[in-house]
Amino acid sequence: MIIAGDMNAHSQMWNGRATSRRNAPFWENLISNHSLVVWNSEEATWVGGDNHSIIDLMLSSPGVELNWSIESEEATGSDHEVIMWEILGGTPNSRDSSKEVTGWDISGWSGAGKSEEEQKAAREKEVAAQQCYLRSGKETAALDDTSSGEQVEEAAVALREAMVGTLNSHARAKRWCSRLKP
Numbered sequence: 001m002i003i004a005g006d007m008n009a010h011s012q013m014w015n016g017r018a019t020s021r022r023n024a025p026f027w028e029n030l031i032s033n034h035s036l037v038v039w040n041s042e043e044a045t046w047v048g049g050d051n052h053s054i055i056d057l058m059l060s061s062p063g064v065e066l067n068w069s070i071e072s073e074e075a076t077g078s079d080h081e082v083i084m085w086e087i088l089g090g091t092p093n094s095r096d097s098s099k100e101v102t103g104w105d106i107s108g109w110s111g112a113g114k115s116e117e118e119q120k121a122a123r124e125k126e127v128a129a130q131q132c133y134l135r136s137g138k139e140t141a142a143l144d145d146t147s148s149g150e151q152v153e154e155a156a157v158a159l160r161e162a163m164v165g166t167l168n169s170h171a172r173a174k175r176w177c178s179r180l181k182p
Contacts, residue, residue, distance in 0.1 A: 136162035
């Protein structure tokens, strides 16, 4: 499945620079509930005003592979940038997260700019993630000045596994793709 269009929605879920939320809940829920991949980069898709706006979204099922870029050189007469994309392949039903996940979205853990109820839910998500991480990393040996390099390496691996496990359980997986433009 591929969904592309001018959603005219502002959210930190797809724009880390967003200072407000507008028309976002529908798209945030759709993305989260269906584990959709947000293909947008940090490039603005709407040019105008003082805001860095990413309101034209490109979403897909997790197994779909795309080439995606913004063609700012194209003259369209519109105040929106041209988004170019090409389907490379993939299997929409594929759920092999080791090949798909290249990052996690933890914006759901922040209550900034949200209603009181949403702030409470965000705090609960953050606390649950913290508790999961602490439980997972509990077996990691304490290190001190006398720890060997091998002990440090073992602790680093254990803590990384705890972090990845926590993020897989409590954050939305993202797949960043290579862009046609650097």
